[in-house]
Amino acid sequence: MSFLPTTRQEMLEQGFEQVDFVYVCGDAYVDHPSFGCAIITRTLQVFGYSCAILAQPDWHNDEEFLQFGTPRLGFLVSAGNIDSMVNHYSVNKRRRDKDSYTDQGIMGKRPDRATIVYTQILKRLFPHVPVLIGGIEASLRRLAHYDYWDDKVRRSILMDSQADLLMFGMGENTIIEVADALNSGLQVQDLCYIRGTVWKTKSIDTIVDDYILLPDFNTVKNDKKAYAKSFLIQYQNQDAIQSKMLIEPYDGWYVVCNQPPLPLTQEQMDFTYSLPYERTFHSKYTYVPAIEEVQFSITSNRGCFGSCAFCAITSHQGRVISTRSTESVVEEAKKIIDMPNFKGYIHDIGGPSANFSRPACDKQKEYGACKTKQCLWPKPCPNLKVDHSHYVEMLDAVRQLPKVKKVFIRSGIRYDYLMYDKDETFFDRLVQYHISGQLKVAPEHVSAKVLDKMGKPRKELYLKFVDKYYEKNKEFGKNQYLVPYLMSSHPGCDLNDAIELACYLKKIHHTPKQVQDFYPTPGTLATCMYYTGLDPRTMKPVYVAKTYEEKLEQRALMQYRYPKNYDIVYRALKKAHREDLIGSGPKCLIPAKRPKEVYAHKQRKRVRER
Structure with a gap:
């Protein structure tokens, strides 16, 4: 082929x-x-x-x-x-x-x-x-x-x-x-x-399906409350079984959004990934960088029932998990092994959330995902089925193939789902076999108020995970680290929340090399909050950091150790009346006097500008 x-x-x-x-x-x-x-x-x-x-x-x-x-x-x-x-x-x-x-x-x-x-x-x-x-x-x-x-x-x-x-x-x-x-x-x-299609029509008189008529475009364009209400309807109608047809009026037109496509069955998933791909970029190119992370990686599942507010996976892939058979994953691994530049390392087996290898509950197969309830937040649903056995089976099968030295997991691990599993087999396998020196996880923040807006579990669960992770590393004679993904300026995060995060980073002696600033992209709950200043689920106001100065302060606080950020952090702490964090005490973030490195940085900046 x-x-x-x-x-x-x-x-x-x-x-x-x-x-x-x-x-x-x-x-x-x-x-x-x-x-x-x-x-x-x-x-x-x-x-x-x-x-x-x-x-x-x-x-x-x-x-x-x-x-x-x-x-x-x-x-x-x-x-x-x-x-x-x-x-x-x-x-x-x-x-x-x-x-x-x-x-x-x-x-x-x-x-x-x-x-x-x-x-x-x-x-x-x-x-x-x-x-x-x-x-x-x-x-x-x-x-x-x-x-x-x-x-x-x-x-x-x-x-x-x-x-x-x-x-x-x-x-x-x-x-x-x-x-x-x-x-x-x-x-x-x-x-x-x-x-899974959207079409337009001049008249909806002939539509006989059950549908929801959304506010018209001119209304949502000019009224943020109307926009938030319309978004919530869309947000609650993303499941292939539960959702209804949505119709949005425009001047002289209607845009009609049909129900989402049904999740693929395991047989359909296996079929999709068995097709005769060349598994690389076209020969007319020199090198396409995006191939680097995926050429020796395997997609094992689709969909995500984590439903983080800032993520659009739910809107695109849905909440019901589709997964592949172990045999299908092994066959793809064998194709990778036969590639001339394979060096023994499978870079990833996973998906949007790597360890979601089955639907959240048995009811979803027949009734779909709940419209007004989440599977993991604010607490795990009583119907949630926590089971890593199929994922463990896939990982073990690929790991045992000839010529495979290591199978890594680089796509996101939901640490909360992992912690809810009473069977620790996957946690053990993860620490023993599937980490390349450090594991990246996404607590995203530590402030309870911010985490609630994100749809993420509270800090206490993450801290329990951290303790257990290092305990298991000690048990298996490993020296592997955790790298937390953290976000600044998410809707709901004000200056005091950013300072709380900075204090946590000081406590764990961690300075992020890169700061993930909230990016308002279409289709997410958090983007609706960012634009409207409202949580569409409650219609209550949400604080949003929108100005350049506010965003700069929140980013700088996450990297408060950097000399170049001293003046910004100092200004932010004074603004929040947190002078107790300025000085030489054990809890202080920055010294009272500007370090010499700041002067050197400013001098270099002036030279570059000249």
């Missing part, structure tokens, strides 16, 4: 005068199951549909979009594995200098809002050909949403892009149902019945 064609010449060499679909993508072409483009096109291929890949076309040059001619069934458009705006800009809205999804990491090979730009070009050049959009950028913008970069509420991306149909979520089943419908002769405007 070879790569799919990426030029007209390659298309002709592979025996196609015309392909069924042209997939336009904002990423370089990487044929690996960690890339949505690869999964969708290989799925179409195995179902008998031909595809060409137009990867990172020059949007200033129409000829690039014309090179394959008119596809028989339509164009597929995705911004790539990551939202194009997140890809391009830091949380401070500064342009990034590297794009890991582009050959040699070169920045600028895709436009801002790539889905919109590509689609509008295609609709201009091929006005009568269906253009179908998907991927994470489209999925999280399927209805009206707050846009951090414009600092305003934008319309559904279906409206702004002028696409004919939007596919959201994990789309293997959706794309085949769409392809079969188009192949049967149905018009794209007739595809209004397929799960």
Whole structure:
């Protein structure tokens, strides 16, 4: 099996005068199951549909979009594995200098809002050909949403892009149902019945399904309370079984969001990851950096019932876990072992939350995830089934394969779920076999008030986990560390909360090398709080650090030891009336007098500016 064609010449060499679909993508072409483009096109291929890949076309040059001619069934458009705006800009809205999804990491090979730009070009050049959009950028913008970069509420991306149909979520089943419908002769405007799709119509008089009519776009655009209420309805209708059709009115139009796609069964998951991927980037590239973390990694599950407020996984993949069989994971591991550059290390076996290897409870299989209850927060649901046995089975099976030296777990471990397991087999295996010197976990904060807004467990559980982790390291003769992921400026976090976190960091003698500042991305509960200043679950006000100065102070407090941050931390502590933390006492964060290193840093900065 070879790569799919990426030029007209390659298309002709592979025996196609015309392909069924042209997939336009904002990423370089990487044929690996960690890339949505690869999964969708290989799925179409195995179902008998031909595809060409137009990867990172020059949007200033129409000829690039014309090179394959008119596809028989339509164009597929995705911004790539990551939202194009997140890809391009830091949380401070500064342009990034590297794009890991582009050959040699070169920045600028895709436009801002790539889905919109590509689609509008295609609709201009091929006005009568269906253009179908998907991927994470489209999925999280399927209805009206707050846009951090414009600092305003934008319309559904279906409206702004002028696409004919939007596919959201994990789309293997959706794309085949769409392809079969188009192949049967149905018009794209007739595809209004397929799960995981969003479509637009002038009238809803003929809709007979049970639906929820959301506030119209102009209302949510101008009224933050209305926006928060509309978001909560969307947030509570993301489960494939529990949710209803959502309809959002616009001037002269209705955007209709169908129910999400059903989670894949184990057989379907196994099928998806058994497809004939090349498992690397196209030979026309020198090196695509994004392959580094995933080339020797295995996806074992999808979905997440952790439901952190700042994460969009729930909106895209859902809360019900899909998992693969041990046999399927082993077969993929064998393919990795046979790769010429494999050196004995499987970098990861996991998913959004690595140790979620079964649905949260048995009821979810029939009834779906609860609308108004979370599985883990604020306390674990009485129906929660904590079971790591299937995950342990997969890890053990791969670890015992010939030529495998080590199997690491690098995707996120939910330490709370781990702590709720009365069977300590997985905890033992984790410490003994699956850590590369240090384990990264995500307590995110220590303030109870902030953790409640994040949807994360309280500090006390994390501290118990830390103690148990080091006890087990001692038991097994290991010297492995914990690296906590922590976040600044999350909605609900004020200056006093940031100071509490700084004091905790002093207590554990840890200074984060990088600070994760809250990034308001579409589709998350925390982004709704950031924009509206309200918690949509209660409609009560939430403190939000929005100014540059507030964000700077919270970041600096997490790195209070750095001389360059002295003045910022000093100012923050004075502002909070926490002079007790300035001085030489054992609990003080900074000395009373500015260190000499601060003067040296300022002098170097002035020299650079000159």
